[in-house]
Amino acid sequence: MTNSKFEPGLDFAHQLDTNDDLASFRKAFVIQDPNLIYLDGNSLGRLPCRSIDRINQVVEREWGEQLIRSWNANWYQSPQRTGDKIAQLLGAGPGQVVVSDSTSVNLYKLVLAALEMRPNRKRIISDSLNFPSDLYILEGCVHLMNERSGNKSHLSLEIIPSEDGISMDSPTLLKAIDDQTALVTLSHVAYKSGYLYDMVAITDKAHQVGALILWDLSHSAGVVPMELDRWGVDLAVGCTYKYLNGGPGAPAYLYVRQGLQELAHSPIWGWFGQHLPFAFEMEYQPAKGITRFLAGSPPILSLLSMEAAIELILEADIWKIRDKSKLMTSYLVYLVDNLLVPLGFTLASPRIADRRGSHVSIRHSHAYQINRVLIEEMKVIPDFREPEDIRLGLAPLYTSYREVWQAVDRIRRVVVEERYTRYPFKRLTVT
Numbered sequence: 001m002t003n004s005k006f007e008p009g010l011d012f013a014h015q016l017d018t019n020d021d022l023a024s025f026r027k028a029f030v031i032q033d034p035n036l037i038y039l040d041g042n043s044l045g046r047l048p049c050r051s052i053d054r055i056n057q058v059v060e061r062e063w064g065e066q067l068i069r070s071w072n073a074n075w076y077q078s079p080q081r082t083g084d085k086i087a088q089l090l091g092a093g094p095g096q097v098v099v100s101d102s103t104s105v106n107l108y109k110l111v112l113a114a115l116e117m118r119p120n121r122k123r124i125i126s127d128s129l130n131f132p133s134d135l136y137i138l139e140g141c142v143h144l145m146n147e148r149s150g151n152k153s154h155l156s157l158e159i160i161p162s163e164d165g166i167s168m169d170s171p172t173l174l175k176a177i178d179d180q181t182a183l184v185t186l187s188h189v190a191y192k193s194g195y196l197y198d199m200v201a202i203t204d205k206a207h208q209v210g211a212l213i214l215w216d217l218s219h220s221a222g223v224v225p226m227e228l229d230r231w232g233v234d235l236a237v238g239c240t241y242k243y244l245n246g247g248p249g250a251p252a253y254l255y256v257r258q259g260l261q262e263l264a265h266s267p268i269w270g271w272f273g274q275h276l277p278f279a280f281e282m283e284y285q286p287a288k289g290i291t292r293f294l295a296g297s298p299p300i301l302s303l304l305s306m307e308a309a310i311e312l313i314l315e316a317d318i319w320k321i322r323d324k325s326k327l328m329t330s331y332l333v334y335l336v337d338n339l340l341v342p343l344g345f346t347l348a349s350p351r352i353a354d355r356r357g358s359h360v361s362i363r364h365s366h367a368y369q370i371n372r373v374l375i376e377e378m379k380v381i382p383d384f385r386e387p388e389d390i391r392l393g394l395a396p397l398y399t400s401y402r403e404v405w406q407a408v409d410r411i412r413r414v415v416v417e418e419r420y421t422r423y424p425f426k427r428l429t430v431t
């Protein structure tokens with residue numbers, strides 16, 4: 001298959017780099033080895049240079065010198081302040097996003113809050129492309145609610161299957177959302193295939209039948225623009241260490257639409273979500289607004305270094321990021337079709353750029369071994385996802401077109417030279 005927009009040679013990649021508006025952002029990241037092609041920014045984003053300065057400042061000055069006074073100066077409001085910055089990437093006004101905990105814990109809090117707001121409905125709808133941790137949290141919430149009500153069939157989780165494991169048939173999904181649905185919850189971009197959901201259509205359908213909608217933005221925030229407020233999204237969660245480059249274990253965030261905030265309750269009644277934590281009252285009373293979804297002390301070091309990373313993304317226009325991401329993934333799909341499909345690979349991502357996030361998966365029966373050779377011998381870091389997908393994540397702020405070309409060329413060589421046959425099938429723990 002050919003696409004006349006692109007050409008197969010390295011020269012063409014250089015031409016695309018020359019025309020790239022965002023090329024200058026690459027300098028804002030620590031790149032120790034320019035020959036190492038990092039295609040896993042959708043799992044752990046690169047380190048922004050400014051995060052080093054920020055974390056040094058926080059450790060040496062704010063903690064080392066100012067000690068507990070820093071809570072008043074700069075720390076106490078940081079979950080809300082940083083939440084408001086992330087909100088700008090999500091099309092959300094201030095006071096609706098707060099940084100806290102991990103995505104999994106935030107999902108737990110918002111799912112239980114949603115179920116409390118729809119007590120008489122019987123179902124949660126999700127799908128088989130969703131991230132396993134999200135499905136585990138949903139299973140746990142259903143289990144808890146059924147134990148609590150003493151009725152094993154009080155609530156169920158319906159996981160709509162994807163036929164090809166790549167995309168979701170919209171009519172099938174929309175049809176499953178009915179007047180017994182309490183909550184619909186999906187990943188905005190599927191973690192394995194990169195499939196991008198139609199947030200507007202699905203949100204509208206949920207609302208037509210009186211259900212609530214909760215989107216997991218982990219794989220879309222920072223690369224896919226969205227309008228949470230305008231589209232009427234109720235609830236959302238997401239992590240900050242992928243395209244937001246917040247760093248390993250950086251805290252996640254959650255969004256609750258303004259109009260729901262006084263009706264929604266966190267199931268974790270901690271002091272940071274209390275209305276007056278430092279009054280040390282004996283009884284819990286939720287704080288006003290989004291703050292009620294905090295639980296305990298925020299992880300200040302990683303929160304504040306993450307804040308610096310968010311500020312960097314805000315300097316680049318999210319629409320420009322999306323344009324580059326679509327062009328780059330399309331270029332990658334073109335190279336895969338031309339150079340890798342003849343070697344036994346298949347595309348495991350949507351073909352239409354508008355239905356893709358910023359990563360592309362390719363499938364091969366020896367994917368695990370090929371992925372190992374790429375990391376051990378070829379200076380390419382993608383990641384492997386069971387059973388036979390290699391994910392190639394393109395981060396528009398630091399991935400170059402030249403790297404995309406070189407990565408495909410190195411993958412091609414691994415297969416042509418049969419280098420992968422020296423590696424066992426046995427899995428390591430991460431990637």
Ligand SMILES: *Cc1c(COP(=O)(O)O)cnc(C)c1O
Binds near residue numbers: 103104133219
């Ligand atoms: C990465 C990711 C997460 C991460 O969850 P944590 O609890 O923050 O580790 C959750 N959901 C999705 C869809 C993800 O892609």
